[in-house]
Each structure stands twice: as structure tokens, then as C-alpha cells.
Amino acid sequence: MKKLLPLLFVFPLLGIAQNTVCLTIDPNPNSNDPALAPFTKYVDVLGCFSIYAESTISDSKVLHAAAVAAELLDNNEDGIVDDILIKDRLQNQQALMPIFSSEGSSAENTFFNNYNGDGVSAVLYQNEIDPTQTGHWGDDATVEEIMHTINHVGHTNVYPSAFSMGPNSSLMSVAMDVAR
Numbered sequence: 001m002k003k004l005l006p007l008l009f010v011f012p013l014l015g016i017a018q019n020t021v022c023l024t025i026d027p028n029p030n031s032n033d034p035a036l037a038p039f040t041k042y043v044d045v046l047g048c049f050s051i052y053a054e055s056t057i058s059d060s061k062v063l064h065a066a067a068v069a070a071e072l073l074d075n076n077e078d079g080i081v082d083d084i085l086i087k088d089r090l091q092n093q094q095a096l097m098p099i100f101s102s103e104g105s106s107a108e109n110t111f112f113n114n115y116n117g118d119g120v121s122a123v124l125y126q127n128e129i130d131p132t133q134t135g136h137w138g139d140d141a142t143v144e145e146i147m148h149t150i151n152h153v154g155h156t157n158v159y160p161s162a163f164s165m166g167p168n169s170s171l172m173s174v175a176m177d178v179a180r
Contacts, residue, residue, distance in 0.1 A: 027040065037109035054105070056101045069150075093153050095154070120149060122145040129143070
């Protein structure tokens with residue numbers, strides 16, 4: 001029994017340690033790109049997904065978005081994207097999640113007036129991110145918005161027979177019709 005008692009204290013700590021964010025915020029490496037110039041914060045997520053944020057976005061919110069992206073791409077948390085085809089597609093399309101201070105901000109206008117890529121399918125706003133309530137409807141839209149980009153840029157292109165978005169075009173659309 002004495003040997004089991006220390007384990008009761010160690011196991012809960014192991015659970016906490018797994019939620020540590022090991023990603024870092026760097027300066028924007030593409031500040032010369034007219035679309036990305038308004039951003040000062042940057043996080044590279046597993047080499048295939050980027051987070052760009054305005055200076056007014058707190059580091060905790062930027063890291064929260066990066067951690068959500070990392071967990072969605074690397075479910076077993078071994079540091080490697082689980083599906084290499086998705087990783088390649090996101091990497092080739094330069095998938096990214098811009099985080100803006102507010103809807104209609106000058107950074108948002110600059111971004112959309114100059115962005116010509118295919119790597120963005122959603123955006124996040126400062127008031128949509130709450131790291132204390134991950135995915136909680138109405139409080140944190142991070143999971144939803146990052147999934148939009150991963151699915152639209154990645155899954156619908158890599159696996160069109162399963163995830164294409166047109167009517168009657170994929171297993172998913174047929175299943176949704178049946179569910180309705």
C-alpha cells in the first residue's frame with residue numbers, strides 16, 4: 001500500500017504535463033509579404049500549418065490556437081502529423097490561420113486585399129478565443145475555425161470521395177443527407 005500512495009500523486013501530475021504547449025511564438029518570418037505584413041506573431045505548427053497574429057493578440061491565445069492545430073493534426077501527440085498526405089497538402093498550400101484583433105480591422109482588410117493563396121478557409125478574432133474553455137460553444141471557436149481550414153485545404157482535396165463538399169459528391173455528403 002505504501003508503494004501505491006506515491007503513484008496516486010504522480011499520475012495526476014502526468015495528466016497535467018501532457019497539456020503543456022511546446023510551441024513557441026516567433027517574429028513574423030514573412031513580414032515583406034503584403035498580405036502577412038500586419039502580423040507580428042508567428043507559430044509554425046508541425047511544419048505544415050502556420051498561425052499569424054496581430055501584436056494585440058495575447059501570447060496565451062496565440063499558443064492556444066497553435067496547440068489546438070497541433071492536437072488536431074497529431075492526435076497521438078508524438079510530434080508527427082498523423083496523416084502524411086494531409087501534412088503534404090497543408091504544407092504545399094501554405095495553410096494558415098490568421099488571428100485578427102477584430103472583424104474589419106485594418107490588418108484583416110490588408111490581409112484579404114493582398115492574399116492570393118489557397119491555404120486559408122477561416123479566420124479567428126481575439127474575442128472568439130478562450131484558452132480556458134477549449135471548444136466550448138459561444139466562448140471558444142478555435143477548434144471549429146482551425147478544423148475548417150484543415151478540412152477544406154486538406155481532407156476535401158486529399159480524400160474527395162470521402163469529403164468532397166458538393167451535393168451527392170462524397171460519402172460525407174450522402175451520410176449528411178441520410179441524417180437529415
